[in-house]
Amino acid sequence: MKNLVEIIAKLSMEMGLMEEAAREQFNFSDLTLTQMHYLETINNLVNPNITELAVALKLKKPTVTVAVDKLMEKQYVIKVQSDEDRRSSHLHLTEKGRLINQMHDYAHRTIAELIIKKLSEKEIKTFISLFEKIYTI
Amino acid sequence: MKNLVEIIAKLSMEMGLMEEAAREQFNFSDLTLTQMHYLETINNLVNPNITELAVALKLKKPTVTVAVDKLMEKQYVIKVQSDEDRRSSHLHLTEKGRLINQMHDYAHRTIAELIIKKLSEKEIKTFISLFEKIYTI
DNA sequence: AAATTTAGTTAGTATATTCTAACTAAAAAG
DNA sequence: CTTTTTAGTTAGAATATACTAACTAAATTT
Secondary structure (H helix, E strand, O other): OHHHHHHHHHHHHHHHHHHHHHHHHHOOOOOOHHHHHHHHHHHHHOOOOHHHHHHHHOOOHHHHHHHHHHHHHOOOEEEEEOOOOOOOEEEEEOHHHHHHHHHHHHHHHHHHHHHHHHOOHHHHHHHHHHHHHHOOO | OHHHHHHHHHHHHHHHHHHHHHHHHHOOOOOOHHHHHHHHHHHHHOOOOHHHHHHHHOOOHHHHHHHHHHHHHOOOEEEEEOOOOOOOEEEEEOHHHHHHHHHHHHHHHHHHHHHHHHOOHHHHHHHHHHHHHHOOO
């Protein structure tokens, strides 16, 4: 157990570093940490409305309205009015906003490469099959 | 390779969720995202001075001075004047500041438990030995 | 020992982040 | 069909985050 926790800690650190390196590569320099967090959350929720985003971020709706306005100005997000409820809009990431996904992919590929470099074909297969066990409900 | 990247992505998502859950458990509600990031970085650098912290965060020194002042007011950080260079101070996390480490430990333990639940004794040993291979230079 | 560099601070400014209060307009309930 | 609820916005205020310019004081160079 202790060993396992140490491994997770190391892996977590490694992933953090890779994500940071990826962030530099993709140079979202016109975004603050908080704005990145908004984009991540919009992405994870898949086109939420303002209310859903506010709940997820644990912020008040006016706060989110203002923040999203800025992200729209900067062309990272667009609002698409809902057909079912005309008061409401769904938030979509623009092409530019979706770059955050490519950024994560980049980080993940880098880690995958690191693993591939260190393990044999057979070990990689074992590694994958162990994770498949972990990720079944 | 594709499988491996998917696994890393899943794991990364899982870890993110755990870290968030841990943050809720530890309830650093008087800290902003950015302030948490300062504490993380101070912790990683191990008692940096203002200049080193500014470099690591890619911010100007006056920005960091002001931010650290606030973290000191909130009792998360203390400054210890350097003996070698009396102009400079080392930043230390207080007891309260070091809680962020416990928070990470909590997240890592939760993931470790998740893994232990899904794997047999033998599989865990294999899992650990594979990671040991990955983490040797 | 004087000049320069370095570490950090203070002051002032601009923008970001968050809140509450008060509002509009659409949808749902009575 | 009137009342109430819900989705979101606008306005105004407080605090946070970041910058440049100008400074102090200690350390280093010349």
